[in-house]
Amino acid sequence: MRKFSSYGPIDPDLHYYAPRTDLIGSAVLQLTGENPQKGGNYITVWAPRQTGKSWALKEVLFKLREDKRFDALKINLEILKTEEDIGRILMYIEKKMARGLNKKAVGADTPEKFGDLFLKEALEKPLILILDEFDALSEDAISAIVGAFRNIYTVRQEQSDKSTEEKDYLLHGVALIGVRAVLGVENQKGSPFNVQRSLHIPNLTFREVEEMFRWHERESGQRVEQEVIDRLFYETKGQPGLTCWFGELLTEGWDQFRVAKEMPVDMELFEEAWLAATRLLPNNNILNIISKAKQEPYKRTVLNLFGTTEKISFAYDKAELNFLYMNGVIDFEKTDDKKLYAKFSCPFVQKRLFNYFSDDIFDFAGDLYDPFEDLDDAITDDGLDIRNIIKRYRAYLMKNREWTLKDAPRRSDMRIYEAVFHFNLYMYLSRFMERFKGEIYPEFPTGNGKIDLIVKYAGKTYGIEVKSYTDRRGYSEALTQAARYGDQLKLKEITLVFFVESINDENRTKYEADFFDDETGVKVMPVFVETG
Known part of the structure; x- marks a missing residue:
């Protein structure tokens, strides 16, 4: 019986493949x-x-x-x-x-x-x-x-x-x-x-990815759920090496987890493989991508691409974009108005890079809150109040800004990259939720200009959309966008975090008011975090 293989050229007699x-x-x-x-x-x-x-x-x-x-x-x-x-x-x-x-x-x-x-x-x-x-x-x-x-x-x-x-x-x-x-x-x-x-040589199409897994299903008798194939293609965009690597994990397992023949390839198994792929297992493809993304001068482009303020125009003759494109870090998108913008090559690559930079820049967090502080307004055994958790993060950032951002990457004008604050928020929430047996993971629906954080705790799901405040028009668009994303997640409310250099009390009161979207029925709760 054939196997999936992500190591070197495949052998059609031994491995699953797309004929192309x-x-x-x-x-x-x-x-x-x-x-x-x-x-x-x-x-x-x-x-x-x-x-x-x-x-x-x-x-x-x-x-x-x-x-x-x-x-x-x-x-x-x-x-x-x-x-x-x-x-x-x-x-x-x-x-x-x-x-x-x-x-x-x-x-x-x-x-x-x-x-x-x-x-x-x-x-x-x-x-x-x-x-x-x-x-x-x-x-x-x-x-x-x-x-x-x-x-x-x-x-x-x-x-x-x-x-x-x-x-x-x-x-x-x-x-x-x-x-x-x-x-x-x-x-x-x-x-x-x-x-x-x-x-x-393009990535695999959805049909090619699906056919490889159906081929495995026919040969092995191991049932493969359609949802797994859909999710895998979404995360990898058909990148052959990553697709086949996940194929190995889902059908064979890894050192710490072996897949039995009678186990179906379902979403429960996918989540196990996903955790191993994002946090446990080395992959030469990803290691190569990280090594390229962290090099100067390419690192600055990657950090800018994580920003939410504006997209980066793509042009093949821009040396930094060319290098990142040729090494699988980024791809490009064509918009309806026929403009080209850079984006990450696939969600899995973007998530691995997001985790890498978050861990690399903020390897130490310090005290997340006063150890004697009453947290009942933020977390109980039954649920979370995300807005109040963000307010604690806001206080944490104000108190620790000088040392925690001392060595943070900066632009040529010496301002800290927008993405650094997103990494910092993710670091804070990750460590906060770890203490209470919760989990958090980032989502990147577009590959550029949009960052969402999904929090799971006590059997409930919470959504956080992260933006940088630009102006009133951008604020209004962000409210509507967040409501639609909350609706996609089947949530009745979602938190919208705005990073802004400064905001006075009057504007905070005005712009942190809850927004109810009539079209989706989702309540959006804005919270502003000052970067100083």
Whole structure:
């Protein structure tokens, strides 16, 4: 019986997978060419880590090998990621080519000699070459190889009167696999690989995710609830590595929790797996994303993206956004008015980053409240008064602001990032609820500009929406938005927390008045927290 696998390229005989027939067919067509006698294309294949690039091109390789008009080779270059000597890199590729084509290596240690490997006299038939992990190479090596390919491509184009096997060079098609679509763009010495086409490996569709789990259900007899599939796709947006990782957890378990064959894959099991995935288990994909997100200067973009004041316009040529996009930290959304905005790649990634920054910035909380204080107006055995808990947080922040925010990340104008206060509130509420056996977790419905906190205690659910106060119009919109969110949660009331630099008593009285939304029947309770 097959299994889910999130570690390295999958084996179709051993693992569940999405066939991705159209994608593979498109790649084959690009490499062989719409008119193969004229030649194929030189393409870059790009996507963030663990999205199935290597597997897809392995399947492409199998298809190409069925076509006897061409030789096809796939060479993995990851082993060369620490190699700086261009000659050694070129000879490594030559050695792998020689082995694959049953040729003798001649020592192609310069770009000129490397280019000669693809001459008609050196090859028996047109060659399609796939180089995996190409962008693991040094920038100078990338520039040298791309320069050789560019020259070969240009010569072949100038010989359009000849068939592909009659041209001086027989490098029919090239696929360079990595996370960067425009190779050489970061190299000051080289120019972009402007002869290539770009093939993007997208996330799995909902249908592809669902079919993998139904496939498992048919093979194993283990029932999979539709709600689990729906939730999994919502949280991962079909990111292949994360989807299959959750597939492993839900069907096999982990060291501390084994899934028995008779156990259904239901929401109870999903919540167990979710807790392990968010707090207990390492995942290379997530660790890589965190390592990229916490680097400067990219960290400032990530912190701004957690803000609720305004969205960040997306443009591929913005270096920081490009880096985060290519490494799976962010994606983009297109609005009805045809504008592009950055957003986190999926809710699971956003939640992991939110937890990371909250824990990293606020690893120590101090006293949450006076140990002799009567908390009956905030919490009892039967329920919570969220507004009064927030008021205690407000007092906590005012009392401890100087030391708790001393090392907090700051913008270029020395103001503390808006998101830092959201992290601080979450930290406070998390530790408060832990003392009373409650739980709290963040939700990010849009991937940008919206943060909600869900609190569960004594069998009840409470909702908190977090915003930064901008102006009266934004205040009114936030009230309506909070009411609608409360309605989605099937709540009769919801707390709306506004962070604001300062507010006087008159405005506090006015703007903290309860708002009742006639359309939804939800009561919104605003609370303002001064940031100072």
